[in-house]
Structures are given as structure tokens and as C-alpha cells.
Amino acid sequence: MPVRTACPIAPSAAERVRLKKMAYGHKTEHRLRLRAQVVLHAARGRSNARIARETGLHLDTVCRWRGRFAEAGLPGLNDRRRCGRPASFTPLQAAEVKALACRLPAETGVPISRWSCPELVREAGRQGIATFVSASTVRRWLTEGAIKPWQHRSWIFLTDPDFRAQAALVLDLYARTWNGEPLGADEYVISADEKTSIQARCRCHPSLPPGRARAMRVNHTYRRGGAVAYLAAYDVHHARVFGRTEERTGIVPFMNLVTQVMNQEPYSSTKRVYWIVDNGITRSGTRMRQG
Structure with missing residues (x-):
């Protein structure tokens, strides 16, 4: 042969x-x-x-x-795309069912004190969210989430009429799709946000490490170093976190974070990087779009 x-x-x-x-x-x-x-x-x-x-x-x-x-x-x-049964429900439908679970049943006119999965199925069908979803599918959606806000009453209500369209774009990116097409291996999704007014505290004396029969000792007194802002970017599909501290927030500190990420591989030489941010004032101006 x-x-x-x-x-x-x-x-x-x-x-x-x-x-x-x-x-x-x-x-x-x-x-x-x-x-x-x-x-x-x-x-x-x-x-x-x-x-x-x-x-x-x-x-x-x-x-x-x-x-x-x-x-x-x-x-x-990479694995080649396999033919198979397409997904029956979109990420947006799953998110809308979870949002429905966060609301009190009385707000939708259902005469019960708390939601059950069959009741959520009936209400999702009545509102046109998902017509043929099963109770087991709803139960799986609610179980998969690490944070379960439907277990508590929420006081934040959506007021943006374009929320559905905007949420669909974000959820599609989290599911590795864009305009109905799967993202390529050289396309990345970055989610970024900031935490303001973090107290910078310095211990007056160094902490002592634990010993064989002694717990770690930490000095109680500290010095205040003011407040700083922490900006972080998270690679959604590769679980990589990038962060930096700044004295204040704004478009310049945020663009410093963008520069820090985009100057690293593989983002500096990749085909496309999608950034997901909120509509805060520091990221919704003309300078942000030009940057």
C-alpha cells in the first residue's frame, strides 16, 4: 500500500x-x-x-x-460547525422569562402569591414571550443563573422603549452571535464597567502571616488614602479580567482602560473586538464615539 x-x-x-x-x-x-x-x-x-x-x-x-x-x-x-437541531429559544426569550419571574404575580393580574414554573409558562405564553416553552425548560433557565433576583422583589423598572432591541444585541454577543452569524475565532467580546468611591486604606503595621498554631494577625488601625475608582474589563468568552485604578471617572480614564486592553494580544491584532458598556455619561458622548 x-x-x-x-x-x-x-x-x-x-x-x-x-x-x-x-x-x-x-x-x-x-x-x-x-x-x-x-x-x-x-x-x-x-x-x-x-x-x-x-x-x-x-x-x-x-x-x-x-x-x-x-x-x-x-x-x-477549532471544531467544525456541526449540523444539528437549532436552538428552540433565543437568549432574549430566556431573559424575558427571568424578568417575568422577578415581578410579583399580582402585577400581571395572576391571583397567586408566588410564581411556579407552570404558572410562568402560562404567563409567558399569554404575553407572547415563548409560546411552546415547557416547565422543565423554564426551571433549567432559572437554575442556570448564578444570581437569582426573582427570589427577591425588585424595585428597578425598565423605562427605555428601546430596551428590547438593545438587550437583544448584547445577549446575542454573549451567545457568540452577531447579526445572526456566529462570531469567528478572531472576534472577542469585552464587557466593561467602573466602580467609584472605593476607599483606599493602608494598615499602619504590616499583617503577620499565620503560623502552625496561630491565626493570621491583622492590625486594626489604618490610614485613609482617599477614594479611587476601579475600572474593569472582562473578556466574556475567555474569562480574562483587566483592571486599573484612577483618581476619578470620565472619558479619559475609561479610554485609558480601552488602550490598556487593546494594546495587548490577541486584541491588538484581531479582526474585531466588541465592547459592551452601559449608557453612562462618561461613555455616551461624542469623544467616546470618536475614540
Whole structure:
């Protein structure tokens, strides 16, 4: 039988850096780590059989990921889109059901003291939010959330008539879609906000570390260092946090945060980065849009 010739692999310097981060990063998924290792071994000129022995993978698996990298580069190491049943409900519908659960039943004219999942299903159908949703689906939506505001009465009510359209864009980005199309591997979503008036306090004496039979000792007295603002940006899909402190808030401190993030890889050389911010006065002016 003829032996299939291995595809030559010659990654660029930037690709080699990304491959090493994937192959040896502690937070990289196991499947992506193995694929990156296959490509790195292939870039050293090793045969597929040797790579299979050293990685413990099947020979066909090694050939597959070597060939995909040769064809498409780094994006070729991602899983291809599989055909399957499309999602029955949108993220916006799930959010609207959760918002309904946050309201008292009396506000919608339902004569009960608290919501149950079947009652939420009936009310969601009556309001046209989701017609064919089941009680088990609603229960799963409510269980998935780390924060469950429907367990308490909320006093914040929506007044923006464009909230539905704006929320749909944000929820789609959180679900890795934009204008009905899935985001690519070189597109990122950043959520940013700020916390003002954080008291900067300095202990008058350093804390003593705990010992074998002694708890950690922290001095009670402190000096006030004024108040600072903390600005943070969160990479939604890669769980990366960027932060900085500023003496005050405003468009200039916020643009400092944007510059800090966008000057780092992979954001500085990626195709597109979506920033999700609120409509605060420091981020809704002309200078923000021009920046």
C-alpha cells in the first residue's frame, strides 16, 4: 500500500507563539492542547507515526489535525460547525422569562402569591414571550443563573422603549452571535464597567502571616488614602479580567482602560473586538464615539 505523505508544516512566528500558549497553557482545553502539540511536533519535521507515539493519539487523528492546520492555519484547529437541531429559544426569550419571574404575580393580574414554573409558562405564553416553552425548560433557565433576583422583589423598572432591541444585541454577543452569524475565532467580546468611591486604606503595621498554631494577625488601625475608582474589563468568552485604578471617572480614564486592553494580544491584532458598556455619561458622548 502507498504511504500517505505528511503535509509540511511551517507556522509563522506569531502562530508559533499562539501554538505554544495553547500547548502548554494551564487554562487551555485538553483537546486544543493536544492539537497544538501535534502541530508543534509536525513543525519540527517529525513524522505522523512518531507524533502519534509521543502524544498517545491515533495516527488518523494526527493526520487530521496536521492537515487541517496546513489548510486553514490556527482556525483549522477549532471544531467544525456541526449540523444539528437549532436552538428552540433565543437568549432574549430566556431573559424575558427571568424578568417575568422577578415581578410579583399580582402585577400581571395572576391571583397567586408566588410564581411556579407552570404558572410562568402560562404567563409567558399569554404575553407572547415563548409560546411552546415547557416547565422543565423554564426551571433549567432559572437554575442556570448564578444570581437569582426573582427570589427577591425588585424595585428597578425598565423605562427605555428601546430596551428590547438593545438587550437583544448584547445577549446575542454573549451567545457568540452577531447579526445572526456566529462570531469567528478572531472576534472577542469585552464587557466593561467602573466602580467609584472605593476607599483606599493602608494598615499602619504590616499583617503577620499565620503560623502552625496561630491565626493570621491583622492590625486594626489604618490610614485613609482617599477614594479611587476601579475600572474593569472582562473578556466574556475567555474569562480574562483587566483592571486599573484612577483618581476619578470620565472619558479619559475609561479610554485609558480601552488602550490598556487593546494594546495587548490577541486584541491588538484581531479582526474585531466588541465592547459592551452601559449608557453612562462618561461613555455616551461624542469623544467616546470618536475614540
